[in-house]
Amino acid sequence: MSLRVYNTLTRKKEEFVPLEHKEVKAYVCGVTLYDELHLGHARYAVVFDIIRRYLEYKGYKVNYITNFTDIDDKMIARAQSLGVSISELAEKFIGEYFAQMQQLGVKKADCHPRATEHIKEVIELIKKLEDRGLAYSTEGDVFFRVKRFPSYGKLSHQNLEDILTGVRVEVDEKKENPFDFALWKKSKENEPSWDSPWGKGRPGWHIECSAMAMKYLGENLDIHGGGKDLIFPHHENEIAQSEGVTGKTFVRYWLHNGLVRMKNAKMAKSTGNVLTLSHALSNYKGEVVRYFLLSAHYRSPLDYNENSLQEAASSLNRVYSLLGKIEKETSGAATFEKGKIPSQLEELSDKFIRAMDDDFNTPVALSTIFEMTKEANLLLAEPLSRSSMFFLSEVANRIRYLGRILGLFQKKEKKKLNQRTEQVLKILIEIRDKFRQEKKWDLADEIRKKLENIGIQLEDKKKGTRWEIERLTEG
């Protein structure tokens, strides 16, 4: 089965064939470090983490790069208002980024380059563009000469005239053409700056990505990704800069994830329409947030509302609950009949893979997990035969195996109490049982209620009272 991906450049799903046989070079635009992350950033990170994992599952060796933009206007402004240096600001948010990504189960990239560590490469690139007449400098600024790059607009499918009718571009005296964009910005006083052939300044926003992508991955990338809001102008400009220098196709497959919406509008810092990641993660486990982010196809907008994470938690719980039951039922049974993998399970596994092959359709992939869950639950409702034990253990294996691709369903055991605490808890349960035998329900219920308040759940079963700690929905 072959993987098909939707390419923004061609607006079609295409078979994915990397340049080199079993290697994939992927660059994904990361975040600008001027403020807290929100759910939108989490989506980009999780989506491309899945894409990477799936490519690895397919047997590719993926060289995966995602960057930090650690110098730009907003960072300068933010650092000033907080009274810290720009690098302090960057360090703070980089620390948060990694901590939160770990909670979300996002694997580290092979490299996380930073703009400020690649000034030399940026300057080299600009010099080459100048040599080719694709860039010009005025008063310490350097601009890209859009008119000299005929295919400008090919990614966003606009031509220059169309773009120019978008009235909102401010006229800048220094530019030859309103849509020329800054490659190098002259620095003002008290701003961080680097020496360059054009005087002290700093890189424009788009050039760093070209520089870093080419440094680590070469002149031809297989995949370049990011949020849909980066298509224009950021990625369009990257193409212009990179192909302007190399004359080669910069990127074979442009992949863009849809944006997270809240209250029917894009989630964005500029509008304050934001749910921060730290807030989400303080109420729900990273896996819950991750599940939520995968519940819609990656290219669709994803609607967030106040119930979204609770729903995700409930869904995830259903699967974990099944896994727990299977582990319990099959652990003692050393000899279940090992037969062929039931065809039903094969079919569902195939369906999972077919869904992922079809432009990473995670909602359909997830649905197959739930279908397996349902089949297993049906078996569990009846006395277990050896062959049904085999089926059950195979369901658990499949869910773990396929789940690994999505970075879900991997959690093993629940947290254990230490021995002493467990003994205390058992004593409490014994006493409560006496109350129950004496039908002193109010006292029994009070104990149950108070334990629940500290995160211990009591379940009265026929065979006695079971206790359980740590629920998935907690942070």
Added chain:
RNA sequence: GGCGGCAUAGCCAAGCGGCAAGGCAGAGGACUGCAAAUCCUUUAUUCCCCGGUUCGAAUCCGGGUGCCGCCUCCA
């Protein structure tokens, strides 16, 4: 104004020419002293509206309506 996307049950969300996946919530049932949790069953004669193409359309075409994104920083 230019470019693009979306409208599927109470909610989230797949499907993109051949009987409408999946999840959450709801309802009914099992279990329980009661709960909670869990499990089972059930929930769209129909996919925004109007036309058309087709043996057959949520899926294709034309025309509406509504919402959203990009065109300025943005995952």
